[in-house]
């Protein structure tokens with residue numbers, strides 16, 4: 001069975017961008033593959049986080065996985081920091097990743113430009129992401145378009161280490177939906193920027209937990225392009241095209257059919273209907289989220305998930321450590337043939 005891994009940062013309240021670009025694919029893939037879905041809390045720490053908010057966002061992100069349809073019996077749901085193999089392998093990845101490669105990452109450049117202080121963690125983030133994915137011998141990684149460059153680097157690191165130390169990792173393939181299928185949902189306030197949960201302007205995103213009135217208000221205040229025509233044209237009408245993609249994915253109606261239906265309507269009617277479609281999409285997710293907020297429910301799911309993930313991660317980590325020449329803590333675990341081949345001549 002093919003293996004799938006994907007992570008989501010608890011760096012805010014998940015948006016419909018996260019849902020359409022990633023989470024909605026999780027719910028399908030869990031029936032086709034052995035899936036590992038991770039709340040990557042350590043990644044969130046690469047930019048400043050309020051500890052209390054990070055704590056709540058971590059639990060809420062996991063709750064939203066389940067509320068969106070990920071079944072903990074079908075897929076492994078866990079928190080990154082609960083499986084220390086991620087950080088251990090990350091160091092080994094960093095030692096096989098080049099400074100020039102990390103410096104080229106566009107997400108690093110974008111995020112560094114938005115913060116006064118740039119941490120070393122933000123710079124080495126892609127090495128930790130490579131560790132997350134490669135620990136699970138992953139075949140496929142469902143992510144949004146913004147993660148394509150990180151995925152390419154992950155593949156490069158895997159191939160480099162396989163060449164150098166022998167076959168250690170599967171080389172994963174990205175699964176990225178095209179733009180019209182949600183691969184890149186844009187900000188409601190600036191269609192040149194992607195929708196982000198950590199944006200300073202809450203009007204730029206629709207959070208999965210936004211109440212209906214907030215959704216309506218945000219869609220009403222979404223920027224639109226000049227002219228009145230409802231037409232999909234990412235070059236001339238980027239804001240409207242983004243809204244059309246959201247509408248189409250929320251309802252299942254094709255963009256062509258929406259263009260036809262709103263041929264003689266203005267933006268006002270279109271936005272009012274879109275808002276109702278999004279409210280309807282979010283209602284069952286919000287309902288399930290409330291049920292999952294009972295104390296202990298998500299914590300138990302995460303504890304079981306961490307146990308399952310740890311077993312797989314430990315195998316890969318041990319193999320990588322041995323291949324790189326690290327001595328295992330328990331000498332008994334070292335095979336005698338290896339001791340002979342590795343012992344320096346001065347002590348034989």
Ligand code: AQP
Nearest residue numbers: 009011017018021022143144183184185195196197198
């Ligand atoms: N706007 C988007 N459209 C489509 N997919 C998106 N994803 C994120 N934004 C969009 C996908 O959601 C998954 C989880 O993303 P993440 O939390 O790991 O971090 P991110 O990609 O940096 O997403 P955000 O929301 O923009 O977070 P912040 O604001 O903290 O940086 C990924 O698969 C991502 O591609």
